[in-house]
Amino acid sequence: MPIIEVQNLFKEYSGRQVLKDVSFTVNNGEIFVLIGPNGAGKSTLLRILDLLEEPTSGRVLFNGQLVDYSSRASKNKVALRRRIGMVFQRTVLFNMSVFDNVAYPLKVRGESEHIIGQKVKEALELVRLSGFEHKNALALSGGEAQRVSIAQALVAEPELLLLDEPTANLDPRNVSIIEEILFRVNSERKTTIIMTTHNMLQAENLAHRIAIINGGRIEAVGTFQEVFGKPAESVRNFARLDNVFYGFSRITTEGTSIIDIDEGLQIEAAFRKIGNVVVHIPPEDIIMSTQPLLSSARNMFEGRIVQISDMGHIVKLKVNVGAVKAFTVQITKKSFREMQLTLDSKVFIAFKASSVQTI
């Protein structure tokens, strides 16, 4: 039985369409993962599901009941939100102890001190932060803080848990702890989970079903294999590599393929494919220059250096193209010195269509 049914949802912010005719269903007890680039509308979608924003048009059904987004329904909204747990992408904790932070959702529900003490203890055990009760929440590391906010979202035992990129910018250890928490909550408490991620491996590991969201539209829904038409293992090895992008591929009249990896950002590839693809560009295949190059490379983008990692005789650079897409480029230390590159330098990156590999 579906817990969430989204029907023809549209969301507009001052004339800009963030969600365009979004429809999907999430079944009770499912882990449903939304994959998509920044600005695809993932966060907005979760915020609408948590009743923090109202859709411009369209309907949401929660356990078969139509959700009333009108401001008259504020009592219903509170009641409904109390059945949903939410974890934001940017952790917000309150300036009080870890215990009081986790106790807050129970306090606003008017639970007794006894129940609060017991449930907070359980929630902190679940996120492996027992013993942190009396620390100030603002003094925690990023990973610990995110786990406290997961404990907050779970302490009142919601039917549905929403997570907006819960592991973005966390170290691998915290990522695996959080993945384990989500897996346990789903399998033991049967909590339905809807989460967003950039991490393909995470999607493949956790999700019963995934949805690809791009430019405000749902482009595909299904199991990982159904969506990518491949056994998950073939994607697995590449999931944590640099320069992995996904998008919709179409064939050009010249016989190459154009892949939309972001709004306005297109990569040309030598293969011929139609449909959703995951592509990889080896960092060592990318040529970097300070001036636009006249070359045979079919792909050229202007960007800015946002990160420099010294790896000995080579240097790894992260170059932001447009607002969100980051390419990793590998060059020798000698070229790095000769080009006099620094953070925020404007650069051009170029690569051949044949360097774009499909995974």
Added chain:
Amino acid sequence: MVESTFWEEILNITLLSLKVSGTAVLIGALIGIPIGTFLGFRQFKGKRALMHFIDVMSRSLINTFMGLPPVLVGLIVYLLFTSSGPLGWLGLLYTPTAMIITQLIMVVPIIIGVTMSAVGSVEKTVRERALALGATEAQAAWLVLREARMGVLTSIIAAFGAAISEVGGIMITGGNIRWWTRTLTTAIVVETELGNFTMALTLGAILLSISFAINLALTIVQVKGAGR
């Protein structure tokens, strides 16, 4: 004998300063904190053009009044309470009450302004997080105020600092009457004019000590609040 009167008068002056500024700030906080909290909440604004207009106007007005010259406030209060003025029948001119009213008019915009920005800086994130965790709007608002408590405290200290060191306003409305409406600042003015530099400097040292004590207390509270 002369010695004891000297210290007695200083004590009288100091206590009056604390009483006038303390009362003004206390009443100012009771008025200013609720208004500042209300204005700091963004949920009321932006939706309708009228709300937006009121918001812009109230912010600009508050910022203007935060920098209001005390002498001007003094003049207006004087004109209100002078025997031929509209409130002259109250007979409040040249009383500590008139001085409290003068300082109250000065400190309310300061408390509103600083509270407003403190609340505004945490309002969006804290309110949303509280709502997402199941709070009602009222519970969320209370939490926002709690999270903005350092800013609210700062507004009170800033207001008290401005009030205790203010001279022009209370000089006009209090009249600087010995043993009655003479405060630290007005006494310094008159003692300097009379060439009583010992008295003026002693009063100045007391004023500075009060300022320091208040700021020390504030810093301790802030350090505690941040690192608990």
